[in-house]
Amino acid sequence: MSSLDPRAPLVLDTRELGRRPGVQRELVRDVEAPTELGIEVLHVPPGEQVHLDLRLEAVMEGVLVTGTAQATLVGECVRCLESIEDEIVVDLQELYVYDDIRHDQSDEDLDDEVSKLEDDLLDLEPLLRDAVVLALPFQPLCQDDCPGLCVECGARLADDPDHGHEAAIDPRWAGLQALQQDEQDED
Numbered sequence: 529m530s531s532l533d534p535r536a537p538l539v540l541d542t543r544e545l546g547r548r549p550g551v552q553r554e555l556v557r558d559v560e561a562p563t564e565l566g567i568e569v570l571h572v573p574p575g576e577q578v579h580l581d582l583r584l585e586a587v588m589e590g591v592l593v594t595g596t597a598q599a600t601l602v603g604e605c606v607r608c609l610e611s612i613e614d615e616i617v618v619d620l621q622e623l624y625v626y627d628d629i630r631h632d633q634s635d636e637d638l639d640d641e642v643s644k645l646e647d648d649l650l651d652l653e654p655l656l657r658d659a660v661v662l663a664l665p666f667q668p669l670c671q672d673d674c675p676g677l678c679v680e681c682g683a684r685l686a687d688d689p690d691h692g693h694e695a696a697i698d699p700r701w702a703g704l705q706a707l708q709q710d711e712q713d714e715d
C-alpha cells in the first residue's frame with residue numbers, strides 16, 4: 529500500500545527505470561506550486577508554475593534525483609513593504625531508497641532520516657520545499673541598501689532621499705528626535 533498519489537504533480541514514477549543501476553531518465557516538467565512554498569515574506573504563489581529539470585538515475589540502493597527547479601517569487605521588502613518579484617533557481621539532489629530493502633536493527637535510527645520510494649514512487653515535495661526555503665534570504669529587501677520608511681510619516685525613503693520634516697514634531701516621536709539630534713551633535 530502506498531500513501532502517495534501517483535497523479536499528484538510532485539509524485540514521480542520511477543518504474544520505467546526497472547531498478548537497473550545505471551539506467552537514467554531525463555524529466556522536464558512544469559508543475560503547479562504547492563501552497564506555502566517559501567516563507568511568508570517571499571514565496572512562490574500557489575498555482576504558479578514551477579519548472580523542473582531533473583535526471584532520475586537508478587543506483588544500487590534506490591533512485592538518485594538531481595536537477596533544478598525554477599520558479600517566480602513574490603513578496604515584500606521587510607523595510608519599506610515595496611513588493612518584490614524575483615526568479616529563483618534551486619539545485620535539487622536526493623537519494624530515494626527502495627522501501628523494501630532490508631536494514632539491520634542498527635540502521636533503524638537512520639531509517640527515519642532517509643527519503644524513501646513507496647512502490648517505486650517518490651515524493652519530490654519535501655525536497656523542493658527545503659531547497660526553496662534554504663535558498664531564500666531571511667530578510668528580503670527591494671534593494672541592498674533600502675533605507676526603509678520615514679518614522680514620522682511612513683513615506684518610502686528610497687523614492688525621496690532628501691525627505692525631511694520641518695513642521696512640529698509629534699510628541700510621540702520627540703524623544704527619538706532628541707536622540708537623533710544627540711547623535712548628530714557627537715559627529
Ligand SMILES: [Zn+2]
Binds near residue numbers: 606610669674676
Ligand atoms: Zn525596501
Ligand SMILES: [Zn+2]
Binds near residue numbers: 678682693
Ligand atoms: Zn516623513
